[in-house]
Amino acid sequence: MRYFTNVNDIGDLNVALQEAFEIKRDRYRFDTLGKNKTLMMVFFNSSLRTRLSTQKAAMNLGMNVIVLDVNQGAWKLETERGVIMDGEKPEHLLEAIPVMGVYCDIIGVRSFAGLEDREYDYNETVINQFIKYSGRPVFSMEAATRHPLQSYADLITIEEYKTTERPKVVLTWAPHPKALPQAVPNSFAEWMNAADYDFVITHPEGYELDPQFVGKARVEYDQRKAFEGADFIYAKNWSAYSGDNYGKVLSKDMDWTVDSEKMALTNQAYFMHCLPVRRNMIVSDDVIESDRSIVIPEAANREISAQAVIKKMLLSL
Numbered sequence: 001m002r003y004f005t006n007v008n009d010i011g012d013l014n015v016a017l018q019e020a021f022e023i024k025r026d027r028y029r030f031d032t033l034g035k036n037k038t039l040m041m042v043f044f045n046s047s048l049r050t051r052l053s054t055q056k057a058a059m060n061l062g063m064n065v066i067v068l069d070v071n072q073g074a075w076k077l078e079t080e081r082g083v084i085m086d087g088e089k090p091e092h093l094l095e096a097i098p099v100m101g102v103y104c105d106i107i108g109v110r111s112f113a114g115l116e117d118r119e120y121d122y123n124e125t126v127i128n129q130f131i132k133y134s135g136r137p138v139f140s141m142e143a144a145t146r147h148p149l150q151s152y153a154d155l156i157t158i159e160e161y162k163t164t165e166r167p168k169v170v171l172t173w174a175p176h177p178k179a180l181p182q183a184v185p186n187s188f189a190e191w192m193n194a195a196d197y198d199f200v201i202t203h204p205e206g207y208e209l210d211p212q213f214v215g216k217a218r219v220e221y222d223q224r225k226a227f228e229g230a231d232f233i234y235a236k237n238w239s240a241y242s243g244d245n246y247g248k249v250l251s252k253d254m255d256w257t258v259d260s261e262k263m264a265l266t267n268q269a270y271f272m273h274c275l276p277v278r279r280n281m282i283v284s285d286d287v288i289e290s291d292r293s294i295v296i297p298e299a300a301n302r303e304i305s306a307q308a309v310i311k312k313m314l315l316s317l
């Protein structure tokens with residue numbers, strides 16, 4: 001595997017799941033595969049889970065790991081070509097990327113959407129520059145439009161907890177004080193569609209996602225109706241995608257918070273969220289602390305999804 005930015009890069013999902021479960025049974029089985037190989041993790045944005053789980057995954061495979069926080073200690077990077085660089089950014093990404101490439105064998109990149117220019121974000125300008133100019137295999141640690149390591153971990157988690165072959169999975173928008181990218185819901189939708197679950201998306205009007213990600217999902221504007229009979233509730237906030245509202249917060253309606261009254265409408269659904277989560281905005285304390293909340297096993301599976309992807313990349317070097 002040379003690149004991992006979306007669900008298509010992983011290949012057959014059943015095979016990907018079997019590989020993940022094999023790693024989970026013995027995560028140290030390939031602990032010399034990465035000997036004398038270096039992973040560079042480049043962060044343009046903050047992280048807890050991605051940083052820890054991906055580093056742990058690489059260490060399980062025997063790799064060396066370099067972590068670069070671009071906005072803390074490195075030169076500030078200009079990302080747009082054609083800019084007269086007379087401002088605060090002394091280095092251009094177009095030099096920095098190939099330089100990073102000479103010090104490592106594989107690169108992971110985290111670069112969120114700026115939420116100002118939809119075309120720039122949806123062209124995945126930053127991670128595509130890494131793919132083009134680094135000379136190395138590149139994987140996404142959350143890019144502008146997708147978070148595939150998270151979605152892969154979400155899929156592993158659902159497969160572990162489901163009790164029917166084709167569970168009802170509901171992605172629900174929930175309120176948040178700040179504008180967040182669409183990467184997690186886009187990506188989750190992409191993977192749920194690929195898994196062919198009974199998949200429903202619920203959100204207030206105005207929060208429609210890009211149709212390429214919605215795919216064959218059913219969109220239901222009545223959250224309570226969407227929750228009926230659900231086996232999994234996946235909560236997430238996102239900002240508006242459509243037209244002039246791109247990147248805007250249109251609603252902070254607390255009636256969309258996931259609480260125990262709404263969870264009672266489900267088929268004893270498991271509660272999921274990628275974390276970090278704003279309690280009592282996205283989800284009530286009692287729901288996230290309940291025995292149906294699987295946010296911690298979900299986070300634990302981030303190590304497994306990262307290891308599966310890095311292992312595939314090491315095998316292709």
Ligand code: CP
Nearest residue numbers: 047048049050274275
């Ligand atoms: N879910 C997730 O990606 O968490 P971090 O932002 O902490 O890495």
